Amino acid sequence: MRILPHPGFFMDNAHSGKIMSRERDVALAAVREAAALCQNIQAAIGPDVLEKRDRSPVTVADFGSQALICRRLAAAFPDDPIMAEEDSTALREPAQAPLLERVVAEVQRLAPEATAETVCAWIDRGNLATYRPRFWTLDPIDGTKGFLRGDQYAIALALLVEGRVRVAALACPNLPLTPATESPRGVVFVAVQGEGAWAYPLEEAGTPLRIQVSATSDPAQAQFCESFESAHSAHDVAAEVAQRLGITKPPRRLDSQAKYALVARGEADLYLRMPTRPGYVEKVWDHAAGALIVAEAGGRVTDIHGRPLRFDQGTALAENRGVVVSNGLLHAAVLEAIAGVGVT
Numbered sequence: 001m002r003i004l005p006h007p008g009f010f011m012d013n014a015h016s017g018k019i020m021s022r023e024r025d026v027a028l029a030a031v032r033e034a035a036a037l038c039q040n041i042q043a044a045i046g047p048d049v050l051e052k053r054d055r056s057p058v059t060v061a062d063f064g065s066q067a068l069i070c071r072r073l074a075a076a077f078p079d080d081p082i083m084a085e086e087d088s089t090a091l092r093e094p095a096q097a098p099l100l101e102r103v104v105a106e107v108q109r110l111a112p113e114a115t116a117e118t119v120c121a122w123i124d125r126g127n128l129a130t131y132r133p134r135f136w137t138l139d140p141i142d143g144t145k146g147f148l149r150g151d152q153y154a155i156a157l158a159l160l161v162e163g164r165v166r167v168a169a170l171a172c173p174n175l176p177l178t179p180a181t182e183s184p185r186g187v188v189f190v191a192v193q194g195e196g197a198w199a200y201p202l203e204e205a206g207t208p209l210r211i212q213v214s215a216t217s218d219p220a221q222a223q224f225c226e227s228f229e230s231a232h233s234a235h236d237v238a239a240e241v242a243q244r245l246g247i248t249k250p251p252r253r254l255d256s257q258a259k260y261a262l263v264a265r266g267e268a269d270l271y272l273r274m275p276t277r278p279g280y281v282e283k284v285w286d287h288a289a290g291a292l293i294v295a296e297a298g299g300r301v302t303d304i305h306g307r308p309l310r311f312d313q314g315t316a317l318a319e320n321r322g323v324v325v326s327n328g329l330l331h332a333a334v335l336e337a338i339a340g341v342g343v344t
């Protein structure tokens with residue numbers, strides 16, 4: 001694969017750190033394999049699925065992706081618990097037998113030994129719900145709505161040790177490898193704490209590229225991104241914050257943690273996730289991988305009050321409210337604007 005140069009990237013063949021290298025390699029291979037399953041399923045989604053509001057393709061992909069990743073983690077790190085989004089309870093109900101059959105058939109394309117029983121058992125390896133000193137967190141398909149629309153989605157995997165994200169792998173099958181317009185689609189972002197953030201081609205051949213956040217320091221020049229879905233992030237509130245900052249560029253709206261990736265590689269300067277309803281609490285698997293990738297690319301991640309994200313509270317970010325991601329340089333100004341708008 002041809003790697004297209006871009007000012008936000010630089011090549012580095014010395015990407016061979018030993019710390020966590022096995023975890024990194026396993027995580028990368030696992031999300032690549034799950035991405036192949038998701039791509040097979042997304043390619044077969046026709047307009048009828050959207051018209052009928054048939055969520056079954058994303059359900060099959062969600063379960064299949066989780067099964068494949070948990071299978072790989074179980075083989076490589078049998079003692080590591082996994083906090084993942086799905087569990088097999090609904091899938092095991094007799095009425096769901098046709099759905100389970102579809103999941104098994106998709107998984108078998110990549111893991112021929114799969115059976116209904118092993119698939120359910122792999123999925124249920126992801127049932128950790130409480131804090132552990134070392135655990136993995138997984139969103140098998142982040143951005144389910146984007147997946148169904150044929151837009152952006154991600155497969156997000158992270159290893160947490162003592163509440164800190166140490167390794168992250170984020171596969172974005174529909175995101176171009178680089179921001180260059182002619183770039184091929186499909187990229188995996190990988191970060192190990194202390195070793196920078198890297199963009200790998202989704203397919204196995206190709207050299208990883210180191211990524212960095214932008215150098216934008218004037219808030220008025222900032223490009224921000226936010227959820228496609230206004231139910232996940234208050235677009236009107238973000239617009240008020242943007243106005244206070246003097247931002248004139250319209251927001252880039254896309255699903256999934258691909259938003260973290262855009263900030264990490266300097267394609268966007270900010271990602272704003274403004275709380276919508278009082279009761280919603282963000283989930284660990286929706287942020288852990290993206291947060292390390294941005295931090296290792298030189299950026300900053302906090303909640304709307306400037307607090308670091310707490311990944312030691314179980315499945316929920318119970319101590320946080322909303323999320324603010326920036327290139328670091330803009331962070332203080334954004335938090336001030338949020339406070340000025342009175343977001344709570």
Ligand SMILES: Nc1ncnc2c1ncn2[C@@H]1O[C@H](COP(=O)(O)O)[C@@H](OP(=O)(O)O)[C@H]1O
Nearest residue numbers: 141142143144145227228229231232255256280
């Ligand atoms: N009211 C809400 N506020 C914020 N996030 C929400 C939400 N309801 C659902 N979500 C989360 O938003 C995620 C998608 O984020 P985004 O809008 O950035 O694509 C969903 O993940 P899934 O797609 O894995 O279910 C879900 O966990």
Ligand SMILES: [Mg+2]
Nearest residue numbers: 139142143286
């Ligand atoms: Mg998610």
